Amino acid sequence: MMNARQTVEPRTHNYNYRDALAASQKVEWRIEDIIGGDKKLDFTKPFLAEALARVEGLSFLTSDERRTLNQIRGNTYLNIFGLVEEFILPFVLDHARPQLQGDDYRVRALLQFAGEEAKHIHLFKRFREEFERGFGSSCAVIGPPDAIAQAVLAHDPLSVALTILHIEWMTQRHYIESVKDNGDLDPQFKSLLRHHWMEEAQHAKLDTLMVEALASSRSGEEIDRAVDGYLDIGGFLDGGLKQQVEFDLESFVRATGRKLSDEERAEFIKVQHQANRWTYLGSAMTHPNVLATIESISPAARKRIEEEIAPVFC
Numbered sequence: 001m002m003n004a005r006q007t008v009e010p011r012t013h014n015y016n017y018r019d020a021l022a023a024s025q026k027v028e029w030r031i032e033d034i035i036g037g038d039k040k041l042d043f044t045k046p047f048l049a050e051a052l053a054r055v056e057g058l059s060f061l062t063s064d065e066r067r068t069l070n071q072i073r074g075n076t077y078l079n080i081f082g083l084v085e086e087f088i089l090p091f092v093l094d095h096a097r098p099q100l101q102g103d104d105y106r107v108r109a110l111l112q113f114a115g116e117e118a119k120h121i122h123l124f125k126r127f128r129e130e131f132e133r134g135f136g137s138s139c140a141v142i143g144p145p146d147a148i149a150q151a152v153l154a155h156d157p158l159s160v161a162l163t164i165l166h167i168e169w170m171t172q173r174h175y176i177e178s179v180k181d182n183g184d185l186d187p188q189f190k191s192l193l194r195h196h197w198m199e200e201a202q203h204a205k206l207d208t209l210m211v212e213a214l215a216s217s218r219s220g221e222e223i224d225r226a227v228d229g230y231l232d233i234g235g236f237l238d239g240g241l242k243q244q245v246e247f248d249l250e251s252f253v254r255a256t257g258r259k260l261s262d263e264e265r266a267e268f269i270k271v272q273h274q275a276n277r278w279t280y281l282g283s284a285m286t287h288p289n290v291l292a293t294i295e296s297i298s299p300a301a302r303k304r305i306e307e308e309i310a311p312v313f314c
Contacts, residue, residue, distance in 0.1 A: 015205040021109040024116065027198040031123050034195050035188075041134050045186040047074025049178035054275035060264050065256055072139055072251045073275075074189055075131045076244060079141040080280065081171075081196070082124030087149035088164050089117040095157070095210055113206050116199045127192060139251040142240045152233055158214040158222075159229025165211055165293060166230070168204035170284035171197060208293055215297040227294070227301040231309065234281055238313075241276040245269050282313030 041047075046067055050056055053073045055066045096110035132138065142148070152160060175197035179190060215223055249268055252258070260268060284290055285305055295302035 013205075013208065015208055017103060017105040017109040017206070017209065020202045020205050021105055021112055024109070024112050024199060024202045029195050029198070031119060031126060034191055035123065035126050035130065039188055039191075041130055041188050042186040043071065043134055046070040046184060047186050047189040048077055049174070049182050049185065051178040052077070052174060052275065052279045054271060054278075057271055058268060060260075060267070061258075065252075065258060068255050069248070069252050071131075071135065072248050072255070073272075075128070075135070075139050076141060076248060077279070078124045078127050078192065080244070082121050082128075083141070083143060083145045083148060084167055085117045085121050085124075086145040087152045087160070088167070089114055089121070090149070091153060091157070091160050091164065092117065092210075095161075109202075109206055113203055116203070120196060120199070123192070123196070135255070137251070137255045139255075140247040142244050142247065148240070151236060155229040155233055156226045158211070158218065158226035159233060161207060161211045161214050162227065162230035162294070163233045165204070165207045166234075166284040166287075166290055168200055168207050169287040169290050170280065171200040172204055173283050173287055174279070204289070208289070211293055211297070218297075220298070223298050224301065227298060227305075231305075234285075238277065238281060241280060242273055245272045245276060248272060277313040282310055285310035285313060 046053070048070055050070075053070045055061070055069045055073065058066060058069070061069065092110055092114045096107055096114070100107055152163065175193055179185065179193050179197075182190070215226075218226065246269070249260075249265065249272075252268075253260070291302050291306060294305060
């Protein structure tokens with residue numbers, strides 16, 4: 001490991017605070033315009049793309065049962081986004097605070113970022129209310145959010161910034177590859193994902209700049225420790241995802257009345273845990289932009305993640 005101060009490699013992008021702010025202002029939307037009133041969820045359709053839900057492989061379920069499970073997974077998906085944004089919001093505010101008298105575009109872009117995350121948390125709470133009214137039974141989600149946020153924010157700020165980078169690019173990948181051109185999904189659920197993606201597109205760029213800023217004065221050894229912290233957070237979240245599968249199974253049984261055999265339960269848990277691992281971990285750890293940013297601060301870390309860690313979650 002290097003002991004000398006690390007020099008971050010030249011950027012492979014042209015992101016800047018002024019352009020990110022301008023782009024965010026162009027796509028800004030109100031919660032009231034995209035949820036509530038006549039904008040209702042259609043429970044005759046799947047919510048989550050099969051590439052993420054992976055319910056079709058559970059051949060012991062009927063088509064109606066697979067659709068019900070898909071909707072449970074869709075509810076979980078948006079609630080987990082709301083959960084992670086509970087630690088993104090205070091982190092972005094903390095990152096902005098020390099330089100309030102510096103670059104005006106930086107301050108405004110980061111405050112816009114934080115405001116949009118607060119709006120997303122509110123949106124997903126509204127979604128949960130709509131879902132519970134229409135679905136007909138309760139669905140538990142891991143938490144509480146403040147305890148998870150506290151555990152994540154206890155890590156090195158660079159570790160947290162890498163985790164947020166992971167989440168932001170994950171959002172982009174999911175929408176572009178699995179949602180945007182998918183005509184099978186409920187249009188209302190798809191609209192929520194589209195509006196979320198529109199703002200997260202700028203957040204991914206801003207977090208890239210935050211990672212670079214935090215890494216710029218770190219030694220190679222310090223960066224290695226921060227990457228280890230990022231992986232520790234991933235392991236912590238993976239434990240939560242495993243618990244979430246148990247919750248989703250309970251929600252499925254409650255909603256359908258279906259009693260699964262021991263073999264079916266084991267298959268359900270195995271398939272759905274790996275689906276969660278891909279959705280929330282593997283799809284980000286293999287994203288080219290996540291890997292490029294990690295390589296810019298530690299080529300060895302990219303190699304380790306790409307060859308040893310990410311395959312476990314794919």
